[in-house]
Amino acid sequence: MSTTSIETAPTTDTVGSNRWYLSAAPIVRALIHLCVPMAAGMAVGAVYNVINAGFIGSLHDSVLLAAITFGTPLLGIIMAVGGVFGVGGGALISRLLGASENDPSKAGEIKHVSSFAVWGSVIAGAVVGAIGLLLLNPLVSLLGANAAAASATSAYVAVMLAFVPVLAATFCLEQLVRAEGAARQSMIGLIASTIANLVFDVLFILVLHWGVAGAALALGLSNVIAVVYYGAWLTKHSRHVSIAPRWFTLKASVLKPVFSIGAGELLQSAFLIVTSLVLNNLAAQYGNGPLAAMGVAVRIAQVPEFLVMGITIGVLPLLAYAFGKGDGKRLWSSVRSSAVAVGGIGAIFFVAVFLFRDQLFSVFSSDHSLLGIGVTIITAQLVAMIGNGFTGLITSLMQATGRGTAAIVLSMTQGVLFIPIVILGNLWFGLTGIIWALTVTEIVVLIVALVLWALNSRGIAKGLAEGSPERAEEALAMAEG
Numbered sequence: 442m443s444t445t446s447i448e449t450a451p452t453t454d455t456v457g458s459n460r461w462y463l464s465a466a467p468i469v470r471a472l473i474h475l476c477v478p479m480a481a482g483m484a485v486g487a488v489y490n491v492i493n494a495g496f497i498g499s500l501h502d503s504v505l506l507a508a509i510t511f512g513t514p515l516l517g518i519i520m521a522v523g524g525v526f527g528v529g530g531g532a533l534i535s536r537l538l539g540a541s542e543n544d545p546s547k548a549g550e551i552k553h554v555s556s557f558a559v560w561g562s563v564i565a566g567a568v569v570g571a572i573g574l575l576l577l578n579p580l581v582s583l584l585g586a587n588a589a590a591a592s593a594t595s596a597y598v599a600v601m602l603a604f605v606p607v608l609a610a611t612f613c614l615e616q617l618v619r620a621e622g623a624a625r626q627s628m629i630g631l632i633a634s635t636i637a638n639l640v641f642d643v644l645f646i647l648v649l650h651w652g653v654a655g656a657a658l659a660l661g662l663s664n665v666i667a668v669v670y671y672g673a674w675l676t677k678h679s680r681h682v683s684i685a686p687r688w689f690t691l692k693a694s695v696l697k698p699v700f701s702i703g704a705g706e707l708l709q710s711a712f713l714i715v716t717s718l719v720l721n722n723l724a725a726q727y728g729n730g731p732l733a734a735m736g737v738a739v740r741i742a743q744v745p746e747f748l749v750m751g752i753t754i755g756v757l758p759l760l761a762y763a764f765g766k767g768d769g770k771r772l773w774s775s776v777r778s779s780a781v782a783v784g785g786i787g788a789i790f791f792v793a794v795f796l797f798r799d800q801l802f803s804v805f806s807s808d809h810s811l812l813g814i815g816v817t818i819i820t821a822q823l824v825a826m827i828g829n830g831f832t833g834l835i836t837s838l839m840q841a842t843g844r845g846t847a848a849i850v851l852s853m854t855q856g857v858l859f860i861p862i863v864i865l866g867n868l869w870f871g872l873t874g875i876i877w878a879l880t881v882t883e884i885v886v887l888i889v890a891l892v893l894w895a896l897n898s899r900g901i902a903k904g905l906a907e908g909s910p911e912r913a914e915e916a917l918a919m920a921e922g
Contacts, residue, residue, distance in 0.1 A: 459622035463535070463762040464542065468771070468778045471759055472752070476782075478628035479619070480751025484744075485635050496642045497656060508593035508653045511584045515573075515598060519605050521710030522569055523562050523612030529703030530558030530613065531620035532840045533695075534682065535758040538621065539765025541681075547765075550695070551681040555617055556688035557695050562613040563606045570605030573598070597653035604661030611664040614671035617682055620758050623674070630670045638663035701845025705836075705852035712856020719860055723867050723875055738818040741801055745790035746826050752782050753833035760841035769905045779834050787827035794819055814872075821880045828883035835890040842901045847893045855886050 462474045497505050533554050541548040573580055577599055586594035601608075611634070619627045638659050645655025675682050756779045763772040794801060798816050832851065839848040859882040866874025866881070 459624075460538070461622075463538065463622040463759055464766070468774050472756060472775070472778060472782065475619075475622065475624045475759055476752045476755030478624040479755035480748050482628040482631035483747045483750060485632050496646045497653065499647070500652065504590050504593050505653050507590040508586070508597045509656065511581070511586045511590060511594045512597045512601060512653075512657075514584060515580075515601065516608075517710050519566070519569070519601070519608045520612050521707045522565050522605070523609035524616075524706035524710065525703035526558040526562040526565070526609075526699065527613035527616030527703075528706045528840065529699035529701070530554050531616035532702050532757060532761045532843070533698045534617065534620040535761030535841070536765035536843065538681065539762035539768070542766050548681050552683040552685075552688040553690040553692065554695050554699065555675075555682040556684060556686065557690055558613055558617060558699060559610060559684045560686060560689050561699075562609040566606035566609035569609075570602045573602040573605070577602070593653050597657045600654050600657035600661065604657075604664065607661060607664045607668060611667045611671070614668060614675070614684075618671055618675065619755070620761075621679060621682060622758055622762075623678075624755060626671075626674050630667045630674075633670055634663045634667035637666045698843055698845070702840045702843070702848055705840070705845070705848040708849060709852035709855070712853065712859075716856055716859045716863075719863060723863060738815055738822050741794060741819055742822040742826055745786050745823070748786050749783050749826060749830040750833065752779050752786075753830060753837050756834070757837040757841050760838055764842045764901070764904060767905050767907070769902070772905065776834065776838060780831065783830040783834060784827070787823065787830060791820075791823045791827075794823060814876075817873075818876050821877050825880040825883040828880070828887045832883065832887045832890045835894050838901075839893070839897065842897075842904055844897050844900065847897050850893060851886070851890055854889050855882060858882050858885055 462471045466474070497509055534551050537547045537551050537554065577595060581591055581594050581598060584594065584598070615627050615630060618630070641659030641662055642656065645651045645659050649655060651658065672684055675684060756775060759775050760772055763769075763775060795816075798819070832855075836848055836851045839845075839851065859878065862882050862885075863875060863878035866878040868874070870877075
């Protein structure tokens with residue numbers, strides 16, 4: 442482990458620079474800079490998922506489409522592995538950047554954090570990939586593939602597992618780029634990867650006829666491009682972040698804050714996979730109509746959901762920077778502005794979808810029988826989305842301020858509550874209970890989030906006071922107020 446001298450010169454933030462958006466830009470301008478590219482990148486990824494399914498669908502083999510569906514939960518787990526290091530490491534880096542404004546020596550830790558996060562994700566990804574390949578057949582069965590789809594699913598999953606270190610590193614590096622406020626570069630990497638994926642899809646699926654293995658290979662190689670882009674950008678433009686192995690460390694001061702935040706990301710992803718499987722299995726017993734209506738409602742709700750997630754995820758570096766700096770006024774102003782944006786987006790889309798429900802559903806399906814149940818489902822989804830948006834904002838606040846236990850509790854609460862609520866809802870109210878189960882769960886989780894916020898507010902205030910002793914009284918007054 443290197444002990445190269447610590448950089449102590451303070452950073453000069455020029456107007457319009459990425460660091461300036463974190464440290465001094467007007468809140469609304471900072472939110473636009475950080476959140477809009479995040480939402481755009483997520484939207485592009487969602488569009489790609491639809492197009493990718495279209496490429497496989499063009500082969501007119503339902504078994505191949507089923508194989509990709511069965512492999513989707515595995516991709517979520519892989520991303521969660523990268524999230525453990527990326528979200529935890531990114532939040533810590535933003536806090537250290539903020540803290541370095543008052544104590545320049547704090548910047549010296551950032552190289553250790555970033556190197557640990559990147560190489561930790563690669564090592565963890567390699568372990569997960571190797572175990573998955575060794576247990577490929579049991580894994581394919583666990584994913585739900587039947588005898589007809591087992592061979593295709595195995596081909597898809599095997600190639601994906603070979604690229605786990607790359608996939609995990611991509612997600613981690615994207616978080617580290619955003620940690621410095623470089624949201625536009627984060628978006629560029631996501632879009633470049635998506636475009637490359639489409640090109641590879643054409644080559645491997647339509648030209649070379651490699652089927653689902655080609656789809657998985659396209660995914661893996663496009664992420665190699667993203668890794669190269671993010672790594673090159675950080676190496677060239679970042680003053681503090683380094684991905685050089687020589688900075689790798691296993692110090693407790695790095696591991697503890699990274700894992701305390703990252704563990705919540707892993708648990709949340711795992712519970713999301715389980716809850717989606719439970720929901721689909723319960724809804725299937727009511728026939729194809731409700732399942733189709735749910736599919737349509739999910740696609741419609743994705744637009745405001747991505748916008749809301751762009752805010753709740755995109756604001757995290759801003760919150761972490763303000764906390765590390767000890768700037769309570771900027772921290773709480775960012776929270777308030779983000780909350781207004783989340784509520785505003787939810788209200789606008791709720792009204793728009795209700796007014797134009799017929800036209801929206803006709804885009805996805807010509808079956809008018811889906812309209813009645815579809816309106817109920819989309820209403821429940823939008824209410825749940827608003828609740829989840831506010832919960833996500835509080836979760837980001839907990840992650841940004843290093844409240845690992847609270848973040849883990851929030852990540853677990855949804856999964857722990859949803860399964861019994863949806864099962865009891867189905868038992869007591871049938872399909873109606875299934876439709877509203879997620880809404881009820883999100884409302885309860887939001888109440889839990891508000892309670893955790895109240896319980897942690899004074900601890901956050903003390904952390905702000907430590908970051909900026911001269912503002913200690915102001916921070917404590919804000920917490921008590």
